[in-house]
Amino acid sequence: MNRKTITALFLVIVMLFSSLTIIHGEEKRFNPGSYSGEAQGFGGVVTVNVDLSDNEIVNITAVGENETPGIGSIAIETLPAKILEKQSTGVDAVAGCTITSKAIIEALENALVEAGANLDKIRIVSEDSAKEKEVKELSTEILILGGGGSGLTAALAADEAGSKVLLLEKMPYLGGAAAISGGQVNACGSKFQAEKGYEDSADAFFLDLMKGGHYKNDARLVRVYAEHVGETFDWMVDKLGIKFAENPAILPEHRVPRVWMAENGAAGYTATILENLEASGVEVMLNTKATELISEDGAIVGAFAEDENNIYKISAKAVIMATGGFGNNKELLPPLLSESLYYGPVSATGDGHLMMQALDIPLYYMQYGKVYPNGIEVSPGFAKSTWHGSIATCRDASTLIVDRSGNRVVNENGLAENIRAKLYEQPDKTLFLVMDQSTFDMFRDLIVNAGKSATQEQVDEWLNNNGSTTPVFAHGDTLKAAAEAAGIDGDALEQTVAKFNEMVAAGVDTEFGREPLMAVGEGPYYLVEQKPRFATTLGGVRISTNMEVLDKNDQVIPGLFAAGEIVGGVHGDDTIVSTAVGWAFTSGHLVGIITSDYVKK
Known part of the structure; x- marks a missing residue:
């Protein structure tokens, strides 16, 4: 066999092998x-x-x-x-x-x-040829920017009143902050509350709200909230079909039981609201971000928006700003919130606030946000809430709250703001829940099944880490072993628990006045971190009692309305539990009715 023949055979073999990995000129993937x-x-x-x-x-x-x-x-x-x-x-x-x-x-x-x-x-994506976005013109009677709690209730109320409604949501889903809240709603003054045997009044709720906001609230808006929350709650129950638990939550910030948990929490009421939306005449555009309000002769007459392919110029007789807060925009955050873990929606980037600023519309209360004292750090800067487990096991079981020195620092059943204040006193902004086995079982069940803030698999993973990383879920057969895993003074913790159990036996907490009292039981023992967390920002535009946005001279801007978290002042410098969601629904329901009347005139 000569050299040419050998070379030819070699080339044939190479081609045969190549054909195994190349199909129609393409490499086999x-x-x-x-x-x-x-x-x-x-x-x-x-x-x-x-x-x-x-x-x-x-x-x-x-x-x-x-x-x-x-x-x-x-x-x-x-x-x-x-x-x-x-x-x-x-x-x-x-x-x-x-x-x-x-x-x-x-x-x-x-x-x-x-x-x-x-x-x-x-992982390589072929680049699509650059395509210029097409400009489309749309028109409606009421344009709602934002599909969270206030935007959705506004849309349903306006649709119910016979108006043509278009709702824009920049995310691929609806629900906003309300969909990931604790799922509790205020029922003050509702038929629902009265039928459960609880007497309440708008005046009593007004005073609780003002006290919770340290009397820095816009009292006009607090009165609007207090007088309309009951009818909104009944509308949610009777018209929308949202179901709530039989018994109310007992919370120290409320002088009367007026807070009810929705069945299946926030996911439950969100699903029911979306079912109503599906059956309504409301037009919804997802993945569509409003970018600019359209102003003519001092009035707002629509907005520009865009999605992946188009730019929209939308004409409207009324525009409702329901764009939510700014918790996920660090450039807008005040120092207090910058030091806290965020657990709100990723969509809360202050888009509406920035649109207001572009029109020289002033913003108020921007230095305030609602911080809770029961977060666990699941990733750097971000939290999950243990609210359901923390509150209930302090109230109905023997959970203690201690610092890194192993000492109690607060009445565990006291106001959330007092616990929060102690958190901020700590160098690392961290306190710890101390629980025996039965109490931890209760805690775990509540955060997994009631609060839906963690899965069983996640809790198991955190326990397996045993304090080596955040979130700290340390445990041990003895208090000292659990304390060592969490980085706490074990000797001091043993003394703290022993002293507390002595006070339980004596029937009085001489340190902080906690009531009721239950002794810490047998181990194993668990220590769970508690860090400040926030989702709700309290700053935004100033509005009239008819939900109209006011300019820098406190004059109504025709055609522009607002509801929910973009409104500043209703909460003052703080909120009491469940009032942010209640305000979202109440203001949304109210602005839907008001704008429907407005566009008909």
Whole structure:
């Protein structure tokens, strides 16, 4: 065999081998077949199943049963199709669903590695040719900017009154801060409250609100809130069909039981509101961000907005600002909130506040926000709430609150603002819950099943870490062992618990006056961190009692209304528990009725 023949055979062999990895001129990307991968999502494990040909992702399905309904579930439903379209994992996360989105991508990439994929190549997204956005003109009677609690109730109330309503929401889902709140709503003055046997009045609620805001509130708006919250609650029950628990929450900030938990919490009332929205005539545009208000001769006559493909010029007889707060915009935060963990919606970036500033509309109370003393740090700067577990186990069990020296510092059943004040006195802004086994079991059940702020899997992971990282869920067979894991003085903690149990036996807390008293029981023992957390900002525009936005001369701006968290003043420098959500619903319901009357004139 001569050299030319050998060379020819070699080339044939090379071509044959090449054909195994190149199909129609393209390099083979995968070993075809069906694969599966897993990753940790926001609420638990996310599983992704993928079908592959030699060169193409054929099908993707994602499953995440514990992801937040209406938020993380949006990523589960929409991101696989986006990846499939781009044939790449280098796509953007779904807005507001970052953790779930990352879990889907990680789980998919785990499956693709098993299929022999080169992840560096899979993450490359072919750039689409730049396309200029098309400008479209729309018109409506009432334009609502923001689809949170106030925006949704405004839309339903206006639709009920016969108005044509268009609601814009920049996120791919509706609900806003109300959808991830504690799920409790004020019922002051409602038929619902009276039927449960509790006497209440607008005057009593007004005084509690003013006291909670340290009398810095805009009393005009507090009166509006107190006088209309009852009718709003009854509307939510009778018209919308929202169901609430049989018994009210007993909270020290409220002189009368007037706070009720919705069935299934915030997720429960959000689902019911969205069912009503679906059955209404309200037009909704998701993934559409309002960017600028349109002003003509001093009146607001519409707004500009945009989505991925279009710019919209929307004409309206009335515009309702329901854009929420600014907790997730560090440039707008005052120092107090900058030192606290954030646990609110990612969408709260102050878009409406910035639109107001662009028109020289003044903002008030921007230095204030609602800080709670029961956060756990789940990632740097971000918190989850243990409110349900912290409050209940201090009230109905033997939970103590101690500092790093192992000493009690406050009446555990006292006002939240007193506990918060002690938190800010600590060098690291941290206190600890001390619980015996039965109390911790109660605590865990409440944060998992009532508050929905953590899953069982997450709590198990935090316990397994045993204080080595945040959030601190330290434990031990003895108090000293638990204290060591949490970085607390164990000897002092043992003395603190012993002294407390002696006071329980004597029937009086001589240190802080706590009532009622229950002794700390047998171990194992648990120490859970408590850090300041906030979601609600209290600053915004000044409005009239008819929900109209006022200019710098305190004059009504025709056509411009506001509701919810973008309104400043109603809470003063603080809020009492559940009043922020109550204000969102009450102001939304009220502004929907008012604007419907306005556009008919």
